[in-house]
Amino acid sequence: MERRRPIKVNEAISRLMEFKTAGSVEYVHIEESYGRFLGEDIIADHHVPPFDRSPYDGFAIRSSDTAEGSRTNPITLKVVGEIGAGSVFPETVQENEAVRIMTGAQIPAGCDAVVMLEIVKEEMSDNEPYIILKRKIKENDNISFAGEDTKKGTTVAKKGTYITPGVVAVLATFGYKRVPVSVKPKVGIIATGSELLELDEPLQPGKIRNSNAYMIYSQVVRAGAVPIYFGQFCDDLDTCFHQVRDALAKVDILITTGGVSVGDYDYLPAIYGKIGANVLFNKIAMRPGSVTTVAEKDGKLLFGLSGNPSACYVGFELFTRPIIRTYLHASRPFLKKEMAFLGGNFAKANPFDRFVRGHITYQDGKLVATPVGLDKSNVVSSLAEANILINLPGGTKGYEKGMEVAVILLEDQEGTTFEALVNTEINSRRSRRHMNEKLFEIAEAPIQIDAVIQKVERREAGAITTFIGTVREWTRGKQTMYLEYQAYIPMAVKMLAEIGEEISEKWPDTKIAITHRIGRLDISEIAVVIAVSSPHRKAAYEANEYAIERIKQIVPIWKKEHWSDGETWIGDQLEKVPYESGKPNVKDVE
Numbered sequence: 001m002e003r004r005r006p007i008k009v010n011e012a013i014s015r016l017m018e019f020k021t022a023g024s025v026e027y028v029h030i031e032e033s034y035g036r037f038l039g040e041d042i043i044a045d046h047h048v049p050p051f052d053r054s055p056y057d058g059f060a061i062r063s064s065d066t067a068e069g070s071r072t073n074p075i076t077l078k079v080v081g082e083i084g085a086g087s088v089f090p091e092t093v094q095e096n097e098a099v100r101i102m103t104g105a106q107i108p109a110g111c112d113a114v115v116m117l118e119i120v121k122e123e124m125s126d127n128e129p130y131i132i133l134k135r136k137i138k139e140n141d142n143i144s145f146a147g148e149d150t151k152k153g154t155t156v157a158k159k160g161t162y163i164t165p166g167v168v169a170v171l172a173t174f175g176y177k178r179v180p181v182s183v184k185p186k187v188g189i190i191a192t193g194s195e196l197l198e199l200d201e202p203l204q205p206g207k208i209r210n211s212n213a214y215m216i217y218s219q220v221v222r223a224g225a226v227p228i229y230f231g232q233f234c235d236d237l238d239t240c241f242h243q244v245r246d247a248l249a250k251v252d253i254l255i256t257t258g259g260v261s262v263g264d265y266d267y268l269p270a271i272y273g274k275i276g277a278n279v280l281f282n283k284i285a286m287r288p289g290s291v292t293t294v295a296e297k298d299g300k301l302l303f304g305l306s307g308n309p310s311a312c313y314v315g316f317e318l319f320t321r322p323i324i325r326t327y328l329h330a331s332r333p334f335l336k337k338e339m340a341f342l343g344g345n346f347a348k349a350n351p352f353d354r355f356v357r358g359h360i361t362y363q364d365g366k367l368v369a370t371p372v373g374l375d376k377s378n379v380v381s382s383l384a385e386a387n388i389l390i391n392l393p394g395g396t397k398g399y400e401k402g403m404e405v406a407v408i409l410l411e412d413q414e415g416t417t418f419e420a421l422v423n424t425e426i427n428s429r430r431s432r433r434h435m436n437e438k439l440f441e442i443a444e445a446p447i448q449i450d451a452v453i454q455k456v457e458r459r460e461a462g463a464i465t466t467f468i469g470t471v472r473e474w475t476r477g478k479q480t481m482y483l484e485y486q487a488y489i490p491m492a493v494k495m496l497a498e499i500g501e502e503i504s505e506k507w508p509d510t511k512i513a514i515t516h517r518i519g520r521l522d523i524s525e526i527a528v529v530i531a532v533s534s535p536h537r538k539a540a541y542e543a544n545e546y547a548i549e550r551i552k553q554i555v556p557i558w559k560k561e562h563w564s565d566g567e568t569w570i571g572d573q574l575e576k577v578p579y580e581s582g583k584p585n586v587k588d589v590e
């Protein structure tokens with residue numbers, strides 16, 4: 001029997017993407033464009049709005065006429081006409097004249113501002129309408145300028161954009177009654193296995209219904225392609241070979257399900273050989289879907305997905321979908337990944353990367369990814385509930401509830417690029433963050449320096465600076481025996497977090513964690529640890545120093561020095577305000 005060598009998921013994707021192709025372009029009515037992919041860049045051939053217009057119902061005026069206007073010096077302007085949206089005022093507006101104007105109407109020549117109906121008083125005098133204004137109006141007040149939405153020549157939507165209702169609005173604005181869209185690839189589907197029954201057949205001993213074909217059918221539609229179901233393979237290798245060859249001639253991409261493993265009836269490896277296809281890989285270090293096989297014949301790709309339903313599903317989303325999306329010109333053909341916190345334990349370690357069916361929800365503002373159903377590749381029921389795949393990198397350790405993990409969003413349309421997929425933090429080694437992790441802490445137990453550092457570790461960081469504040473024995477000739485820190489904890493944590501906010505404004509690329517100890521501390525014990533990570537070291541140094549200065553200024557932590565000859569409470573951390581007597585209480589900071 002052949003021995004297959006598993007390759008890494010990203011390696012499989014790279015090999016596969018070398019064979020990507022992009023399809024041609026066709027035109028459809030705008031009503032049919034939703035859910036398609038743009039076949040061309042859409043470039044604004046005029047300004048939007050095309051002319052200066054009024055954003056309000058009111059009066060178009062000349063601002064210079066109101067220069068002397070005030071509460072005590074009302075300005076009267078003669079209303080010389082009225083225009084609604086769609087019409088144009090035929091003359092140039094003269095000194096001390098105004099035109100009644102509706103939202104969306106073009107600003108008349110001579111006018112340079114609009115006043116809203118609500119702020120003028122309307123009056124009739126000698127049967128002529130006038131408005132009275134008790135203020136000065138600035139030039140350009142309340143005017144929507146030509147091109148303020150979009151300037152002529154701007155690319156408003158790029159080729160390969162998924163057409164949402166918002167994109168449809170833009171297409172309509174620029175007159176696209178017919179829209180250039182990417183031609184959908186034709187994706188053939190063949191099911192294999194003599195145990196398979198069609199859906200209208202009653203169950204029989206040893207047989208199961210063919211669920212994969214219909215599952216793949218809808219995955220193909222979701223990916224944006226046209227599915228063509230060729231039915232089930234027969235049992236005989238020679239006939240199967242003809243079926244695959246004939247189907248391949250009719251489609252752009254061919255998917256088979258089942259028959260790719262090493263069993264006696266797993267015909268696909270033999271068929272690939274017989275049609276002369278080049279097998280890109282036939283074993284991937286992942287679960288489920290390790291048997292996923294991809295072959296190429298004259299530029300067309302054949303996806304041999306597993307027969308096990310969950311493995312088949314995962315194989316499609318990871319490998320077939322990006323090929324379909326690339327064919328549609330999508331610039332971000334991969335499903336988007338995000339970070340979330342695990343909602344359940346995965347104690348057992350697995351050397352292969354796992355893609356666990358899960359459900360994502362918001363809980364207290366955090367994304368929580370909970371595995372659904374049985375985590376086996378032959379399970380079908382969990383697929384109905386899954387809206388994510390939880391991506392657990394393989395290794396020697398399991399995963400605990402609350403750990404941060406990457407999730408693949410199954411219903412995502414936005415997508416991501418291959419570079420982002422392999423380079424971001426999300427895809428790095430296992431994350432060490434935990435749902436209950438706190439960046440700003442007041443601790444009663446000794447501080448673990450490494451734990452504070454870990455909180456700021458990330459792929460973007462090129463530097464981590466750590467400040468460790470320790471208890472000093474000698475201060476200006478006086479000997480300290482030990483220190484005692486007290487804090488109003490909720491307020492202290494809040495102020496630490498505020499320092500974090502200040503730092504993220506001043507040094508936007510940094511990430512900071514601070515833990516301050518309270519209670520009794522002996523000489524050389526650690527009182528505070530500040531860790532700052534940043535792409536470049538300068539910001540990490542600066543932000544770290546800033547943090548300790550600010551802690552001394554604003555964080556309500558009091559220090560009691562136990563000297564060799566007595567004790568003093570230090571009123572503030574700048575050590576400028578000693579307490580006269582007794583110890584401080586919370587009121588001092590409130």
Ligand SMILES: Nc1nc2c(c(=O)[nH]1)N[C@H]1C(S)=C(S)[C@@H](COP(=O)(O)OP(=O)(O)OC[C@H]3O[C@@H](n4cnc5c(N)ncnc54)[C@H](O)[C@@H]3O)O[C@H]1N2
Pocket residue numbers: 191192193195196208209210211212213257258259260261262263266289290291305306307308309311377378
């Ligand atoms: N000796 C070994 N056995 C197996 C290995 C291995 O490495 N060595 N790999 C296992 C893994 S992992 C998987 S996954 C499966 C993959 O097998 P195939 O892709 O060849 O698929 P089949 O054997 O045809 O079927 C597997 C399973 O799925 C059911 N099935 C098949 N088609 C459908 C369908 N259209 N709808 C619903 N269910 C379907 C089929 O009845 C089987 O139960 O191999 C392992 N074995």
Ligand code: MOO
Pocket residue numbers: 286287288289290291292306308311377378
């Ligand atoms: O390909 Mo199999 O899914 O690893 O169970």
